[in-house]
Amino acid sequence: MKLKDFAKHVGLSPTTVSRALSGYPEVSEVTRARVTEEAARLGYRPNVNAVRLKTGRAGAIGVVMGRAGEFHFAEFMAGMAERLVAEETDILVIPMSDPDQDDEMELYRRLVESRRVDAIIVHSPKPSDPRIALLHELGMPFLVHGRSDIDVPHAWLDIDNEGAIRRATSHLIDLGHRRIAMINGRPGATYAIHRDNGFRGALQSGGIELDPQLLASGNFTDELGFRFARSFLEQPNPPTAIVAGSMMTALGVYRAARSLGLQVGRDVSVIAHDDVFPYLTADNMAPSLSATRSSMRAAGTRCADLVLQLLAGRSLTEIHELWPVELILRESTAAAPSPR
Amino acid sequence: MKLKDFAKHVGLSPTTVSRALSGYPEVSEVTRARVTEEAARLGYRPNVNAVRLKTGRAGAIGVVMGRAGEFHFAEFMAGMAERLVAEETDILVIPMSDPDQDDEMELYRRLVESRRVDAIIVHSPKPSDPRIALLHELGMPFLVHGRSDIDVPHAWLDIDNEGAIRRATSHLIDLGHRRIAMINGRPGATYAIHRDNGFRGALQSGGIELDPQLLASGNFTDELGFRFARSFLEQPNPPTAIVAGSMMTALGVYRAARSLGLQVGRDVSVIAHDDVFPYLTADNMAPSLSATRSSMRAAGTRCADLVLQLLAGRSLTEIHELWPVELILRESTAAAPSPR
DNA sequence: TTTAGATTTGAAAACGGTTTGGCTGTTTTG
DNA sequence: CAAAACAGCCAAACCGTTTTCAAATCTAAA
Numbered sequence: 001m002k003l004k005d006f007a008k009h010v011g012l013s014p015t016t017v018s019r020a021l022s023g024y025p026e027v028s029e030v031t032r033a034r035v036t037e038e039a040a041r042l043g044y045r046p047n048v049n050a051v052r053l054k055t056g057r058a059g060a061i062g063v064v065m066g067r068a069g070e071f072h073f074a075e076f077m078a079g080m081a082e083r084l085v086a087e088e089t090d091i092l093v094i095p096m097s098d099p100d101q102d103d104e105m106e107l108y109r110r111l112v113e114s115r116r117v118d119a120i121i122v123h124s125p126k127p128s129d130p131r132i133a134l135l136h137e138l139g140m141p142f143l144v145h146g147r148s149d150i151d152v153p154h155a156w157l158d159i160d161n162e163g164a165i166r167r168a169t170s171h172l173i174d175l176g177h178r179r180i181a182m183i184n185g186r187p188g189a190t191y192a193i194h195r196d197n198g199f200r201g202a203l204q205s206g207g208i209e210l211d212p213q214l215l216a217s218g219n220f221t222d223e224l225g226f227r228f229a230r231s232f233l234e235q236p237n238p239p240t241a242i243v244a245g246s247m248m249t250a251l252g253v254y255r256a257a258r259s260l261g262l263q264v265g266r267d268v269s270v271i272a273h274d275d276v277f278p279y280l281t282a283d284n285m286a287p288s289l290s291a292t293r294s295s296m297r298a299a300g301t302r303c304a305d306l307v308l309q310l311l312a313g314r315s316l317t318e319i320h321e322l323w324p325v326e327l328i329l330r331e332s333t334a335a336a337p338s339p340r
Numbered sequence: 341m342k343l344k345d346f347a348k349h350v351g352l353s354p355t356t357v358s359r360a361l362s363g364y365p366e367v368s369e370v371t372r373a374r375v376t377e378e379a380a381r382l383g384y385r386p387n388v389n390a391v392r393l394k395t396g397r398a399g400a401i402g403v404v405m406g407r408a409g410e411f412h413f414a415e416f417m418a419g420m421a422e423r424l425v426a427e428e429t430d431i432l433v434i435p436m437s438d439p440d441q442d443d444e445m446e447l448y449r450r451l452v453e454s455r456r457v458d459a460i461i462v463h464s465p466k467p468s469d470p471r472i473a474l475l476h477e478l479g480m481p482f483l484v485h486g487r488s489d490i491d492v493p494h495a496w497l498d499i500d501n502e503g504a505i506r507r508a509t510s511h512l513i514d515l516g517h518r519r520i521a522m523i524n525g526r527p528g529a530t531y532a533i534h535r536d537n538g539f540r541g542a543l544q545s546g547g548i549e550l551d552p553q554l555l556a557s558g559n560f561t562d563e564l565g566f567r568f569a570r571s572f573l574e575q576p577n578p579p580t581a582i583v584a585g586s587m588m589t590a591l592g593v594y595r596a597a598r599s600l601g602l603q604v605g606r607d608v609s610v611i612a613h614d615d616v617f618p619y620l621t622a623d624n625m626a627p628s629l630s631a632t633r634s635s636m637r638a639a640g641t642r643c644a645d646l647v648l649q650l651l652a653g654r655s656l657t658e659i660h661e662l663w664p665v666e667l668i669l670r671e672s673t674a675a676a677p678s679p680r
Numbered sequence: 681t682t683t684a685g686a687t688t689t690g691a692a693a694a695c696g697g698t699t700t701g702g703c704t705g706t707t708t709t710g
Numbered sequence: 711c712a713a714a715a716c717a718g719c720c721a722a723a724c725c726g727t728t729t730t731c732a733a734a735t736c737t738a739a740a
Contacts, residue, residue, distance in 0.1 A: 003697055003698095012719080012720090013720045014696095014698090014721095015698085015699080015719070015720055015722095016720070018697070018698060018699085019699090019719090022698080024699095026717075027718070027719080028717080028718060031719090045453055045454065046696080046697060047696050047697065048454050049389060049392040049393040049398070049695085049696080050393050050695070050696035050697035050698085051696085051697060051698080052393075052697095053387070053389040053696085053697075053725050053727085054697055054698045054724080054725050056725075058389065060432075065417070065421060071414060071617070071619055073414045074410070074414035074417075077405070077433060078405060078435065081405060081433060081434075081435025082435060085435045090432050090433075090434075090456060091432070091433045092400075092430050092431070093417060093421060093433060094421075094430075095422060095425045113383070114385060114388055115387060115388055116388050116430065220619060221618065221619040222620045222621065222624055226624060248619045248620060252624075255625070255626050258626065277411070278559075278561065279411055279559070279560060279561040279562060280562045280588060280591070284562055284563045284592075284595075285562075285595070286595050286598065343726060344727095352689080352690090353691080354690085355729080358728060359689090359728090362728085366689085367688070368687080387725085387727065389726080389727090390725070390726035390727035390728085391726085391727055391728080393695050393696065394694080394726080394729085395728070
């Protein structure tokens with residue numbers, strides 16, 4: 001059923017029908033009611049491709065999916081989806097074929113030129129991220145999930161990584177820990193830098209000198225969590241507490257502690273960052289895991305919302321959100337063991 | 341830059357340019373070469389919305405994302421993306437707003453009517469799945485990831501769940517286990533039924549009577565793995581082996597065993613199904629986890645491939661793939677402890 | 681040298697909507 | 711009471727391609 005046919009059915013012109021359905025004011029309320037009702041009855045829906053061609057809107061928001069199957073990703077997208085389900089807006093998943101830098105820029109460029117999306121969400125930006133510069137230059141609306149120092153106006157939403165890690169670390173210091181290790185995310189991304197800052201800041205406030213031997217970074221996997229934690233704990237002067245970057249990392253850390261006969265929450269304290277997954281919860285770990293917590297799903301929902309606002313014309317410079325992060329203390333953190 | 345402008349630049353008609361770029365044979369090779377080269381130089385790309393309107397193709401494959409943030413999902417999509425990156429085909433993620441049955445049907449119906457996708461991938465079908473009947477009836481091309489007994493021709497790709505679980509269970513029996521429990525996925529889906537069949541079949545072959553007390557099912561979460569395993573192991577006559585439905589479930593099972601002072605791979609054997617995640621590997625668990633293994637990512641890649649074949653006109657009835665599942669034995673399985 | 685046939689090219693009609701500008705009639709205003 | 715303002719509707723142009731059908735050009739056969 002096309003517009004022309006449907007209009008004939010209703011006894012109106014295509015113009016009026018289109019306006020009635022799109023909510024324009026030039027049509028009387030009684031007419032609009034009749035049209036919408038008939039549309040539902042006859043099952044008329046405007047051809048989405050025609051609308052998109054005419055209006056120039058793509059009706060989709062793009063998210064670039066990294067190669068490494070990040071487990072965060074699905075949650076973020078589920079959150080986006082939650083917000084977008086009511087809109088006429090799709091989520092377009094763009095795969096990144098190659099982790100090569102130039103290639104990634106080319107990907108963004110092609111994506112913009114293909115006009116398949118109205119906006120793009122950029123994840124895990126760097127302090128000076130060329131993707132942001134590019135999107136700005138190309139005039140493509142975008143929202144950064146994370147932060148960047150780049151000298152280009154842009155909308156962003158981020159969580160307070162620095163504050164979260166600072167509080168977590170300070171809490172460990174308050175518990176008497178002096179040797180504290182941290183497993184950070186891959187170097188380069190702003191969030192990793194922020195976490196590093198938070199960590200260093202807390203140590204400094206506590207009058208503790210940083211030991212570079214107690215710093216590690218890499219992908220958020222169980223394996224790296226294990227390997228790093230092992231290497232920390234096997235040092236001559238091992239840490240009594242570990243700050244882990246993710247739930248998966250924490251799993252590895254727990255495993256490492258156990259493998260060395262250490263008990264988490266007694267011999268070694270652990271705090272991790274929890275993005276809140278339905279299938280793996282900090283509360284259920286044994287011992288339950290103290291965590292800095294911020295819902296990835298909620299971030300996805302809000303990001304989708306902000307992108308819609310952006311597309312609706314809200315000013316770039318207004319869209320900056322910094323979310324606080326909860327610190328939830330459970331059994332994995334305890335007073336530092338008295339030195340033997 | 342639009343087609344008309346570009347055509348003028350090249351000194352040809354829009355018709356010829358369009359043909360040259362789309363690879364039609366009616367244009368001389370020398371012309372085609374010139375056109376493609378100029379297109380690259382001037383950066384001309386056909387407006388995707390215009391193409392879609394004209395051709396009626398949506399240029400996207402739809403996948404419906406369930407409410408529960410399944411961790412499988414991201415891997416499957418990453419796999420799809422791997423295959424689709426070269427094509428002019430997008431992945432459209434459609435969120436399911438409500439787990440309500442009728443609502444889901446309505447979602448599929450709207451999706452088809454909106455013409456935003458050329459094909460749909462249906463996950464976790466049931467033996468008689470109304471979604472399949474609906475899509476068939478509506479004439480929308482689709483591929484089922486999983487299997488269904490429904491009396492409607494359809495393309496599918498599935499892994500041999502029954503065989504996998506049968507082999508896993510048989511292996512446990514060979515090790516001398518007589519009381520074996522299983523934690524299955526949510527009841528209703530075909531894969532859960534197949535796993536159940538495999539489990540029962542192996543028991544029967546081994547001359548063991550099934551104890552319904554040793555059967556549980558639910559979402560693949562760490563928490564349920566823990567709860568079910570606890571309830572099994574606390575029974576008066578506890579199982580000596582547990583077959584778990586997923587990696588997350590296995591985490592819970594390990595935890596439950598530890599919490600009861602039991603050692604996995606000695607006091608209780610565990611086998612789980614592993615979809616192969618980059619961030620959580622069976623080999624790295626402690627003790628390393630014996631598993632039935634099949635890559636979710638590979639399935640996504642192949643599903644994308646098959647959908648493309650489907651759209652290219654390959655017959656429905658030819659597209660049936662049943663993948664074998666590896667059984668990888670590690671430390672979590674051992675001979676049954678001698679009864680005390 | 682024609683002429684039929686094959687090869688390239690182009691003009692114009694879709695595809696299915698939205699939106700500009702204009703046209704009625706009715707109500708308000710000076 | 712005439713002029714102006716307004717509400718409600720419509721005809722037609724347009725969005726940027728693909729594709730049909732016809733025309734132009736070239737090649738080979740008669």
